[in-house]
Amino acid sequence: MAVNSPAFPVSIMSAAYAGVPIVPLNYRLSVDQIAEQIRELDAPLVVVDPAYVAAVQAAGVPSMLIDDFVKLASEIEPLEPEMTADDSVAVVLFTSGTTSKPKAVLLRHQHLMSYLMQTIEFGSADAETATLVSNPPYHVAGVGAVLSNLYAGRRLVYLANFTPSAWLETVRAEGISNVMLVPTMLARILEHLDGAPADTPSLRGLSYGGARMPEPVLLKALEAFPEANFVNAYGLTETSSTIAVLGPEDHRLAISDPSQRHLLFSAGRPVPGIELQIRSEAGDVLENGETGLLWVRGSQVSGEYQGLASALDASGWFPTRDRARLEDGYLFIGGRADDTIIRGGENIAPAEIEDVLVNHPGVRELAVIGLPDDEWGERIVAVIVPATEIQIDEGEVRAWCRTRLRGSRTPDQVIVIEEFPRTDTGKIIRPKLLSQLVDAGQA
Structure with missing residues (x-):
């Protein structure tokens, strides 16, 4: 600890x-x-x-x-x-507990070694390369950073407490070549830069993950770090870290070709040794482009919790509880199934509204949630942290959304707050946000 x-x-x-x-x-x-x-x-x-x-x-x-x-x-x-023994437990990680009590995930040596064997080229790093680790040790990304960089042969530099200025100073002073950031960290760095280039010539690889990356943040980051190769890494604690990657070539294609811009919303393609399936609530496997629940299978997948039965089904598939779709081999994540808003009997994924509303000039951060409603069961509520010194007008925001979304997806209500309750890795704790709004008389 x-x-x-x-x-x-x-x-x-x-x-x-x-x-x-x-x-x-x-x-x-x-x-x-x-x-x-x-x-x-x-x-x-x-x-x-x-x-x-x-x-x-x-x-x-x-x-x-x-x-x-x-x-x-x-x-x-x-x-x-x-x-x-390959099947002995190597690492135990407690989940973040954003939707339920934290569970102790068991990662065995065989899971972690499978992750390394499939994704890391041993001893491949140049002697002068170094990675800056900002993710805390108790997050699967923190464990993955140790293992992947040691096996690659890359020097590890640790930042005990993240601040944008300390991060930038360390990258410059240590000649850092590779970093991994959660979107909240990257957004704070860009705010600190305030439109200026990052001036980090040594930085060659910038990976991000752990939460949804807002498109405006990513586009600003691509401008601020022009020398860096961007990688979106998607994974879970139960899968021993990364299971899908959107690589530098995909990022460059999405920027250079407007018809491929949608790839910036993708988690990429599965890493070697990983299989993906999209299933309906009833368990049927869905076709290309259909949205459902993401299931994953592979030798790096644990799906085990201490004191509980395995979450794997009879064929070894793990239910991520993420809503997703597969399009031509690319994985698109639509948020947690537990976050689905049911309005008038229609299932609505908050992510499809958030992906549009995040581009509103007055929005710094946002979350779309469902609040109890006597008529609709739940109503769509956009909770916004506004950009600096900008007044948010609810009617204007709803009208702005209505021109870009179907009527049933337009927020019924807009609420402005100062900050979101978050985990320390940047994820919004939606149940806590919901209870705060209910306690404040919003429902």
Whole structure:
């Protein structure tokens, strides 16, 4: 339980060498939440930053300060190596819990090695390349950053606490060649730049993922980082990170050819070893271009939770609970199935409205949700954080949407707020937003 630092790869490899799982914990949770998660683990030793010792003490389990652990790692003679079983648990990650209580996902060595073997060319990185890791250790992207970059042979640089200025300064000072950012981080960097170029000549690869990328943010980023190759990486904790990639060539094609601009909304094509299916609610496999629920299968897919039955079906398919469609081999994600708005008996995906409304000049950030309604069951509500010093007029926004969306997709209501409740990786916590609006008398 610690912030980003070189101690994390040391801890991951130490645990793997010893044949025990590593469980990166979310230090941003409350003391009670952290203690509850620790108590779910079998005989844990918690390696902890001094700032978070109180949470470990509340759980009543053995602990060691992170600096002491790293010191021991550099001094003690290594154990005799033993083969660790492929099917033993390597990493346990708690889900973010945006829609339900966090579940402990079990990632076995065979899942992680499959991910690496299928997506990483071992030792392929040039000696001068370096990656800047800003994602927290308890996110699957943080684990993936350690494994993929170590196996590629790329130097790891850690940013303990993200700020736009610190990120830019580190990229420049360390000659960073590769980064991975969630959309919220990228948006903050662009706000900090305020239209100026990033001036990061060493940066060659910019990956993004973890949440939906607004088109205006992506277009501004492509201008600010002209030397960088952009990659959209889509994956889940249960799939050992990335399962689909929209590569640099796709980004360049979408920018140069207006008829291919829709590719910017795509999560790309599946990585080697991954199969995708789109199914209806009834379980029928849908055709090209039809929207349904995304199912995924492959040797890197876990679908296992501690204390619960496997989520895989009899044929090994995992239900992501994401709404999606496949068009000519490209995957388009339409948001979580749990977020679907049912208005007058019609299912409406918030993403199709958000993708339009995000281009309104007065919108900085937004989320479209359904609020309880006596007549319609749910009404469509656009919740907006406005751009700086811009007054949002509800009637104007609804009229703007009506010219670009079907009538049934036009928001029934527009609500302006100052900020969204989010996870620390930038995802909007929609149930919390909904409860806040209900408590405020909006429903």
